[in-house]
Amino acid sequence: MPTDTETTIPEPSETLLIQMCERAPLIAGSSFGNRTVRLSDTLVAKYGMGVWIEEARNQEYAHAHVDRSILHVPRVLRYFEDSSQGSRVGYLIMEYVHGTPLNSMEINVPTMTTVAKAINHLSTIPVPESQGPGPIGQGVARGYLWPPEGVIFTAFEDMEAWLNSRLAVVCEERLNLSCPLAMRRMDLVRRNIILKADMSVCFLDWAFAGFYPELFEIRYLRDLLPEDPIWSEFLLNHIHHPTPDEEQALALLAVPAAVNERYFFGT
Incomplete structure (x- = not known):
């Protein structure tokens, strides 16, 4: 209980937050998709x-485990869903981070080096015990490689079998992945990265993130090359140089993405 000199400030209701979102100025997105709006100077x-609980959980986990001198991840304040208008809508309330989106500026080697360092650092945060492929807590995997409705994997073998079922559509070769899982962003377009005033970087949009083999992110960056060649090539050269066996696996990984028609790239 608060004392006579303390005041308890109640959290805003979901109804009030929804109303605030509808009136707030738009930062990104459109009326036909997900929207990001400015609620205040700090939120x-x-x-x-297309906003789901897995995004909030990924972001919360990364925020709690990264070294913030290397990578800033916005703090999640609240997540809830509303279906009062007939369709499920997810609401993710988070910290506002001041800075410049990389897609609105000329990229340079120091900035790209800082991003590459942040990517490598993210891959070193702890993997939860019993965590399988996908977002934190075995949620629905969405984004690159996966179908629009997403897919849930309970074990590494399930993911490998799923990928091979897609390969079977077009060829007889099969993937045999013997790669450790690590946190991967899987959406490294420049619009999702902010350069802060202190020249550190902040990663936004954790919808497609999760614990995956490193080869998945390499495959993603290679497919991003036609859209943003300087950016993608630099990151590829500073993350990992695949072995011949890994190159074969990377070639096969291109097939599930094509089968699922998941080529939604942009800078």
């Missing part, structure tokens, strides 16, 4: 039918 909200 933003991302909401839409």
